[in-house]
Amino acid sequence: MSSTPRVWDAGAAREWVAVPRQGDDKYSRGVLGVITGSTPYPGAAVLGVDAAMRTGVGMVRYVGPSAVTGAVLARRPEVVGGVGRVQAWLIGSGMDAQKRSPTLADELGRAVREGVPCVIDAGALDLVGDATGPVVMTPHFRELQRALAGHDSDATVDAIASDPPRWAQRGADLLGVTVLLKGATTWVAHPGSAAISVTDAPGWLATAGTGDVLGGVLGALVATHAREIETDAATAMPALAATAAWLHARAAELASGGGPITALDVAEDLPTTIAALLG
Ligand SMILES: NC(=O)C1=CN([C@@H]2O[C@H](COP(=O)(O)OP(=O)(O)OC[C@H]3O[C@@H](n4cnc5c(N)ncnc54)[C@H](O)[C@@H]3O)[C@@H](O)[C@H]2O)[C@@H](O)CC1
Ligand SMILES: Nc1ncnc2c1ncn2[C@@H]1O[C@H](COP(=O)(O)OP(=O)(O)O)[C@@H](O)[C@H]1O
DSSP: OOOOOEEOOHHHHHTTSOOOOTTOOHHHHOEEEEEOOOSSOHHHHHHHHHHHHHHOOSEEEEOSOHHHHHHHHHHOTTOEESOOOOSEEEEOTTOOGGGOOHHHHHHHHHHHTSOSOEEEOGGGGGGGGGOSSOEEEOOOHHHHHHHHTTTOTTOOHHHHHHOHHHHHHHHHHHHTSEEEEOSSSEEEEOTTSOOEEEOOOOGGGOSTTHHHHHHHHHHHHHHTTHHHHHHHHHHHHHHHHHHHHHHHHHHHHHHHTTSOOOHHHHHHTHHHHHHHHHO
């Protein structure tokens, strides 16, 4: 489908932030399961988990190597370690698919086949086709090229960079999932729907680890909208992806104030950004 892209704005984003209701508890708000990070990239797990908690979620369950779990807990002692019931999974940030251990392959395989919504990033993008529930994948240009390599030989990095909305849509149509394509403008596409753009992120956001933060924001939004996704995933998944990119861009703007930022700065400014959005 090629209708005019929609530019996501505050009014649209406000509809997709779950505010705790009277009587909610940590489970009814939504639990996010996270399998991210690795010995070479422990920071990706810390960044994603910190961002998820600061976006607002009932609980995060983290599954990973003990050293990475230690780093996550040192930053966020609220996190619960180990597998348990979750409303959504965030997987893949800070991982290398080529170096996946059998244990990790088993954990990731179980997660994507559980039927709950999955946010799939970086080193788990090869598992998109195995998922049995709704998926939003979060590639940058090189990652989208790799994900489409077996599907469309025209999908080069240069081609994707020269027309990101077309390739986000092509990725969504070929893989049958929601695609959030990262870049200076973020493009969200879903099979059969008009694309959504998220614009005006500061260029300072182009720094290591901000994509890992975005994964955490999106994971939290997906985990706190299980009911909406079950009712109408085709509406909810792209809307939640666009809202995550919008919050991420606005938190980056707030953190930056015109100057440089780190990925953790963006995560730290998420609560103020969300409070301002909710007014
Ligand atoms: N703190 C952390 O733990 C971080 C972990 N990260 C993780 O790192 C993994 C790899 O992500 P990438 O996006 O880098 O993966 P990509 O494989 O897409 O990018 C690597 C590419 O960048 C090229 N490259 C490397 N250094 C370069 C340089 N100095 N100048 C120009 N090109 C250069 C390489 O040749 C390669 O083609 C992912 O799992 C990601 O989640 C990143 O998010 C960065 C932060
Ligand atoms: N020039 C830019 N202007 C604004 N935002 C950008 C720019 N380049 C990248 N971004 C954003 O920064 C983030 C980088 O994510 P990613 O490439 O996954 O990095 P990392 O793997 O280091 O976390 C994405 O949210 C992307 O949309």
